[in-house]
Amino acid sequence: MGKPHVLAIPYPAQGHVIPFMELMQCLANQGFRITFVNTDFNHKRVINALSEEDNVGDMIRLVSIPDGLDPSEDRNELGILSEAIFRVMPEKLQELIEKTNAADDMAITCIIADASMGWAVEVARKMGIKRAVFCPASAAVYATCFSVQKLIDDGIINNNGTPIKNQMIQLSPTMPPMNTSQFGWACIGDLTTQKQIFDLTVKCNEFITFADWIVSSSSYELESAAFTLFPNILPIGPLLASNRLGKQSGYFWPEDKTCLSWLDEQPPRSVIYVAFGSFTVFDRTQFQELALGLELTKRPFLWVVRPDITVELGDSYPEGFDDRVSIRGRMVGWAPQQKVLSHPSVACFLSHCGWNSTMEGVGNGVPFLCWPYFADQFLNQSYICDVWNVGLGLDKDKRGIITRSEINNKVEQLLDDKTFKARALHLKEKVVNNVREGGRSHKNFSNFIEWMK
Incomplete structure (x- = not known):
């Protein structure tokens, strides 16, 4: 029996790739074999930004699949990017897994998908592979995403995700108040982009229900109300390179040290x-x-x-x-x-x-x-x-x-x-005490590792 082999697939944006890389470096230190899947476009950027002393390539296998856009298209157009991802990447991911699994002693034992790449959970389910979801943003953001149907039922947003009126709401009495104009999908680009991102959120919500674990780069002390509202989201963070005395990786630009x-x-x-x-x-x-x-x-x-x-x-x-x-x-x-x-x-x-x-x-x-x-x-x-x-x-x-x-x-x-x-x-x-031995995030992370092993 070889090492447990985790495949990680972040949403193709800098703020998602970096915390995913932190998580994978933690797992590599625990003896896991890691395959890290970027889009072709971002893979080139990450490779170009790696410095000579980076040892990421020794611990983590960096691979890539197409994102469905032409090289010249703007990846900051998040609605267009998200639609292209849905159209092209599921099939490409399945091909990559089949190819990897065909190699002797290399079979992937668990897929960890970004919460914004929920379709990868469905790919794992169809292939009979263990599946987890990683939430690289705050738990409150995912609490909002997972509350979409309730927000529609309560007349706060319409079926396109557009707020019915500009108002302050609370998802629960202890959650911080939020302005409806500042829902994650409602303050990105124009109305078309907002609808594209909202549709992506709704689809991902469906797929995420098939995940065995949902883990978050946050801690209970920071967001106790969000974790109380959605107890199935388990805090394992914050994941920082300084916690493991390591080095951060996954940048799209070379660092000026x-x-x-x-x-x-x-x-x-x-x-x-x-x-x-x-x-x-x-x-x-x-x-x-x-x-x-x-x-x-x-x-x-x-x-x-x-x-x-x-x-x-x-x-x-x-x-x-x-x-x-x-x-x-x-x-x-x-x-x-x-x-x-x-x-x-x-x-x-x-x-x-x-x-x-x-x-x-x-x-x-x-x-x-x-x-x-x-x-x-x-x-x-x-x-x-x-x-x-x-x-x-x-x-x-x-x-x-x-x-x-x-x-x-x-x-x-x-x-x-x-x-x-x-x-x-x-x-x-x-x-910091949370991620130390005995802390809540540390315990959750240890249980997560045991499950994957």
């Missing part, structure tokens, strides 16, 4: 770390206000500026900005985020509030300034600001712009009030 030595030169708790994940895009006006806001703080800052963060990056920085901030400002294309957030010189995290970034900030006791862009990020902001009280939101002006003075004022407010840091450190302690 030189920023770590730059951080070494900065005073303790002085640096504003600014990063907006893989999707956020700014127009020129907003990008310039952000730059000028960081300049106005007169504090050191490390700013992750993706090559595609603005439509017209070439000359998007305000005139003379580079020269004026050259001593205390550092801009990089992509950063080793967990290492940055655990660095003693970092004072706060100006973030889009993606769930991975949220967990990495919480797991390192860093207070937040919240600037959500789309999807689940608004709900994550309400956790950060209203439930855990470890951050502040940024307000837009009449034009819909977050101004330089708003940025400067909120930085001052956050860093002058020492209770934000104190609460962040307290939350970190609770969360």
